[in-house]
Each structure stands twice: as structure tokens, then as C-alpha cells.
Amino acid sequence: MGKDVIIACDFASKKALFDFLDLFKEEKPFLKVGMELFYAEGPEIVREIKKRGHKIFLDLKLHDIPNTVKKSMSVLSGLDVDMTNLHAAGTITMMQAALEGLTRPDGTRPLLIAVTQLTSTDQERMENDLLIKEPIDKVVMHYAYNA
Secondary structure: OOOOOOOEOOOOOOOHHHHHOOOOOOOOOEEEEEHHHHHHHHHHHHHHHOOOOOOOEEEEEEOOHHHHHHHHHHHOOOOOEEEEEHHHHHHHHHHHHHHHOOOOOOOOOOEEEEEEOOOOOOOOHHHHHOOOOOOHHHHHHHHHOOO
């Protein structure tokens, strides 16, 4: 493969995940583990997937106070994931804390990316639910710049 394709593993259980992964005989695809699977099976699911030789994008979209995100990212870094994310709405300070927590003592770290806006959010939801009156494309670009 010239570029990695990331397969979303939005399964509710370890059994469903491994039934799916057993279909791959030679390849070890890059996998996205989201909240549903991670919360159902815990950190051990990540360790088991890594033992099988897969790259992992841990998609938890962390968004909390900076200290909590820093400590959480430190735990996730120890799981040896290849990529993880946070929500850029959590502020620059939170994103900096995340990067600090994710960076291991030897200076290495997984790739950290930021979600700027969920695809389920539209202009109406931003204005009515979040009280953000700026155009959604401007908000997305601002969050991306901050990230």
C-alpha cells in the first residue's frame, strides 16, 4: 500500500472485533479504535491489537481541563498507540498540556491530531446549542490554526 487506510473498528465487543480481524490473513491494517470499543473493553483491547501487529488510531477526542487531559494522554502514550486525538475546542492550553502528557521521557510520542468540529454539528446547532455566532467555516479554521 502506498498510503495507510485506517479502518474504523466501531465494534461493541472484543469478539466482534477479532472475528472481523481474522478475515485478514496477510495484511495488518491500520485500525481506528473509538469510544464504544475502548469503553467496552478497556485499555487491554489496545494491547491485544498491538500484539497482533496493527497500527492504532485511538479516537477518543479528549476534551477536559488541561491537567486532566495531560494525565490522560500520559496513560494513552503508555499504550503504544500510533495516533490519538483531542478536540480543538478545548483551548490552546489544553492542547499544549495534551502534547506534554503524550510525550514519553525519551522524547517520542504518538501522532496527535485535533478535531475541529464534529460532522454532526451544523451552523444552527453551533448558534443555538453552543451560542457560537461565527460562521462554522471560520470557527473550523480558527480551531485548526490554534491546533
